[in-house]
Amino acid sequence: MACGLGILMRRRFDGAVCNAMTRAFPILIVLLAIVAVWYAAAIGMNAPWQNDVYRRGDITNVPATQFVLDTRNREKPVLPTAHRVFGELWNSTALVAPNKPRSLLFHARVTFSATALGFAMGSVLGILLAVLIVHNEAMNRSLMPRIVASQTIPISALAPLIVVIGFNIFTGTLGVPTDPARLISKAIISAYLSFFPVAVGMVKGLRSPEAIQLDLMHTYNASPGQTFWKLRWPAAMPFLFASLKVGVAASPVGAIVGELPTGAVAGLGARLLAGSYYSQTVQIWAALVAASILAAVLVLAVGLVERLVNKSMGARPA
Amino acid sequence: MSQLQFYLALVVGGLCAAALALSFATPFEAGLLLKAFLALGTLSLIRFFVPIGLWADGALAVLGAVALLTSIGVFSPAPAFFWMALIAARLFARLFVERLSKAIAPGYADNAGLDLLIPVMFGLTILVAREVITRAGNVPRVILPPPSMIWARITSSVPTLLADFQQTFKAVLIGYALGCGLGFIIAILIDRSPFLKSGLLPLGNFVSALPIVGVAPIMVMWFGFDWQSKAAVVVIMTFFPMLVNTVAGLNASSAIERDLMRTYAAGYWQTLMKLRLPAAGPFIFNALKINSTLALIGAIVVEFFGTPIVGMGFRISTEVGRMNVDMVWAEIAVAAVAGSVFYGVISLMERGVTFWHPSVRGA
Structure with a gap:
């Protein structure tokens, strides 16, 4: 340079x-x-x-x-200066008790828990689907079109519906208390957004071993399980982390959009909406910065796990 | 017959036989068509002795769908053999598609739109299954209205849907064109400066990972409730994917090709127009495709923050509040169709423009 x-x-x-x-x-x-x-x-x-x-x-x-x-x-x-935004960020995190609704940490925690739960659900679902697809030709032909078709539904636009109905189902028929019910309905949107990249990436990754390597496993008389854990799974790791990063970037969007409508009172999305109702621009910007920090931390965390996994698998730094 | 087809045929025949046996418990006249379907389905087991054509499976699937739809109200609550018939009809559809895709697989150029039949069959199966399950299973309307109800709502409120669509799609198209165009131009400008490239690209990658929807309230405050604020968010959402992809695409041409251009004494602009931009085509279209879905969803979500009393996002959020779920699904259907068409148009353009790329030539 x-x-x-x-x-x-x-x-x-x-x-x-x-x-x-x-x-x-x-x-x-x-x-x-x-x-x-x-x-x-x-x-x-x-x-x-x-x-x-x-x-x-x-x-x-x-x-x-x-x-x-x-x-x-x-x-x-109309446009607050940077130092006022960060001042507000400081005021609403460091100077307020973190369990008060005035604290951004409180809202960030609500959004984070929905994001993390949704991301976990979405990644596990994506990996399971990919394993099924790779190992079963019938699953490949019946699941793959369905997975692609599922993404034509604009799920963020459906968010109000899912949150309201999911909340009613969970609290009504299943008898879940209100807070976990709200959390799960938001997490479902996050999961829906994040499972797709993981599933697609993992299918590619689990198929990345070459025929000659699979043949070698065959000559070792390896069982399908052994082939999976010793060849396919390690070979899929780079693909897994690349798609996990895409998925983890998509999942806070799901949680935030899930907090927008329907009178949610907690979470960064609710904070944004409240700020927009009362024209509290500084508050909106602070919530926006907080959401960005949350997303960045999540992506960095996935990157960190990737490094650790690569190191433990003995990968040479690229 | 492949292994999959063998098992499918075996299971579907057995299922029909079992359902037929169960259905003898009901009065003979009730649901005659359904019983006829089950009987014919059982009869299809003779395929293990006499081969039967794939169109018979298709006809059985259609017969099953019609029989199920017409006999929804006959039994209440729906008995076990009804649900078994539903599964059987789906399996027949599956078997048909499986055999059809095998039959046209050798790649005849003129299969007369037969390959189009597969996705159509796929969509119809989902629609029929959803209709039967929601109506026969008495699923509450609020949770999942049957497709017929959504269709009735679409046909009865065309003017509203059209107005909403126009309002939202105006923002989508203008924002998309501005965002993609701006990203493209800036990418070409910063391509000449390695300094700007190494400064802007990491930022671009970082911004793509942020929940940009969050700027919606700010844009609504700046540009008002009408479509301008939605277009502004769409511009921000689409800008960075376009920037990052175009810059990557401009580097896609190899050194040897660029050297060739130099031996031709081609200037910067000639190299750009004749070599580097065409080589960047696949990357640019990749961004255009990603952005087409981002833009529509973005515009709908921004409308949750404030709109005039028209627009798809506005309609969705207000009708959810009034528990008019069929209207919500009507809007979603319009959005899904519009999004798919948008995506499809871009894919067609991609095939035309980057016809030389292996991914297009191979298909």
């Missing part, structure tokens, strides 16, 4: 550090540019309203610095 910093550092540090720096440097610059644009836009987008205030109060000749400060400190800004 042709960046001055990298060349400069190459003289002093070892290759690894330099490599990380040269990789991070462009990202940092782009991030800085985004923040700069953000602040400029925050002034620009809040300016019309501020001018209105000045005109009504007959205030003229406002100094530019005062104008900038005023646009930033508005109660309900």
Whole structure:
């Protein structure tokens, strides 16, 4: 990478550090540019309203610095500045008890539990389906079209229906208490979104061993179980983690959309909706950042597990 | 006869025989057509001695479906042999499809639309099974309305559905075109700068993993309740997949091909238009396909945050509140059909544009 910093550092540090720096440097610059644009836009987008205030109060000749400060400190800004968003994030996590509805941690926990449960259900279902499909030709021909067809239903659009009906079924006929019922109905949407990439990826992965390798297992007189655990399963690991990452990115969407309608009071989605009802822009942005952090943490966690698994299987770093 | 066909034929014949035996407990006149189906189904066991054509299985499946649909109200509650007949009819359909796909497998170019029959059969089986199960099993309407009820709702409220569809699809199309176009142009621009590429691409990958639906309330606040706010969210959703895929596609042409262009003294733009963009085609169409599903779902979900009193997402959320589930399913059906058509059109375009790619040539 042709960046001055990298060349400069190459003289002093070892290759690894330099490599990380040269990789991070462009990202940092782009991030800085985004923040700069953000602040400029925050002034620009809040300016019309501020001018209105000045005109009504007959205030003229406002100094530019005062104008900038005023646009930033508005109660309900059109676009809040970054430091206000992170201030709100700090206020609603560190300064509030985590079990209060005012705390974002409380809402994040609700969304996280639905996401994690749904992701777990979806991945297990996806893996089981893939195992069935790979081992049984009849299953392959009858399940695969069904799996593909299942994704033509816009499930996020069905979310209100599933949440309401699932909640009623679980609390009514099955006698589940309200909180787990709400959790499971949201998790179902997450599971529906995340099982598809896992199933498709795992089918590919379990089929990735070549004929010559399968033949070798055959010459060893390996049972189907042995072939599965010693050849197919390890060979499918890269595919599994690639598709798990797609699935884990899709599952918070399911949980958040499941929290939108139907008077949910807890969860990041409910927080977003409440913020939008009362025009609490700073609150919306804080919830949005929290949701992004949640999604990023989940993806990173899957990546970490991938590394551990690769290491324990003795894979060489790529 | 393959192993699968053998077992299917055996199970379906046995099932029909057992159901027929059970049905003798009811009065003779009740559900005559159903009993005729079961008798014929039992008779199909002679295939183990005299071969019978695959069309007989197809006819039996259709007969079974008609018999089941007409005798829904006859027995109440539905007895065991009724459900066995349902399973038998599905198995006949399965057997038919299995034999048909084997028969046309050798790849005759003119199988006269027979390969189209397989997905049609598949869809019909699901519809009939759902109709029979919901009506004969007395599934509450609120949980799963029968397809006939959804169809009745679709035909009786065409103007509403059309208005909703127009409102939502306007946002989808405009947002999709803007988002994909912008992603494409930015990708070509940053392709010339390795610095921007290494700065923007990780961010693009990261943003694709975020729940972008969350920006919906902000966009509604900025652009108002009408379609503009939905289009804005669709732009954000579709931008990054397009950017990442186009950049990857522009790198798809190999060094030797680029060297060849240089020996021809081709300039940057010539290389771009004649080599690199065509080579990027499969990647670009991949993004277009991913985005086509993202865009529709995105636009519907944003409507949960606030709309004028028209739009598919608006209709879904309000009708759920009123427990008008058939209307919700009508909207879902429209969305599924529209989404599939959208996807299908893009796939057709892909076949036309990237005809040279192995994945298209092989199919």
